[in-house]
Amino acid sequence: MHILTFCAQCLTEYGVPNMTCFEAKILPDDGACKITCDKGHSTVIIVQDEKFEILAGMAARDIAEDSYRSSVLNFTASLERLYEFFIRLIFRAKKLDDLKVDRLWRQIRKQSERQFGAFMTLYLTETGEPYVPLPDSQTALRNRVAHDGLICSRSEALEYGQAVWDCAWQIIKVVRADKYAEAARSMMHERLEVRLRHARQDGLRHGTTSVYHPFHYELMARDPSLENFVRQLIDRPSDQEIAAMFK
Structure with missing residues (x-):
């Protein structure tokens, strides 16, 4: 980019x-x-x-420039970094020690399923509602692109990006709440x-x-x-x- x-x-x-x-x-x-x-x-x-915002911008630009496979990979990375942002923001708002949060993250940073599980649990705890993840069809498309080398079409990239957008909107509505504003400002400053x-x-x-x-x-x-x-x-x-x- x-x-x-x-x-x-x-x-x-x-x-x-x-x-x-x-x-x-x-x-x-x-x-x-x-x-x-x-x-x-x-x-x-x-x-x-934030990193998730930069990656989302790259993913959208990829579609505009006909790089559909790259778009799927960048949207995937964006959503994963948004999960991390959510976890760190909630812990910051709860005034947990950053060193302890970093120690936790080091244990799961190379295991996306464990990151997702931590995020899902924290999201339910914070909002009282279960998070709605990517549809199975879009998860399957992501895996085919990432692991099988699928060169997807524009319509597939747009559909996948829209599904990621829908997931991200659930999270962004939460993190923009007033009760997280101070934590978000301190994270941005750092x-x-x-x-x-x-x-x-x-x-x-x-x-x-x-x-x-x-x-x-x-x-x-x-x-x-x-x-x-x-x-x-x-x-x-x-x-x-x-x-x-x-x-």
């Missing part, structure tokens, strides 16, 4: 963006992109979004601090950006259609196209 980067030093010095240094950079796993503009300034651009670590060590200015993804609460509440979101992606210019406008 590409993100649109800019020079934070130019913005600070001149009060306006340096349009000539707009660039679409491939997003690294740590969510921090280092760039050098035409004036020699080095800047780190930090992506603010995430940004981790991504800023190298910038601070090198004494670099930084800026922040966000990925356009289908798991925004407001978007999900307004329009429950993944296909509509993908259509919007196709209609809007990509970050590479936007960067090229200023070259």
Whole structure:
């Protein structure tokens, strides 16, 4: 996935963006992109979004760009990271020690079924309602893509992505509740601090950006259609196209 980067030093010095240094950079796993503009300034651009949000954005972009198999894999990873986010958020809200939570996670992080079981139990405890998982047909499709090398169609990728969207909406409605707001803010602050670590060590200015993804609460509440979101992606210019406008 590409993100649109800019020079934070130019913005600070001149009060306006340096349009000539707009660039679409491939997003690294740590969510921090280092760039050098035409004036020699080095800047780190930090992506603010959670990992599950970034992966959902990648999955939707995959459908828009006809990479249907990749979309299924990215939606799968997004949902699994959303389970982890939910578990960590609830434990943070309950003020459990982070070191103990990390110790628990290390025991299950390579076993997706155990992660899912932990999530299902905690979801029922928190909401009083059982979580509705992916339909068996979509689980079967995921397994065929992941393990049998199935090259799925656009309609299959959209149907799978919509099923993941439906699952994610159950969780996102819960985590946006007021009682989790403080825990969510503290987790976001820690995430940004981790991504800023190298910038601070090198004494670099930084800026922040966000990925356009289908798991925004407001978007999900307004329009429950993944296909509509993908259509919007196709209609809007990509970050590479936007960067090229200023070259």
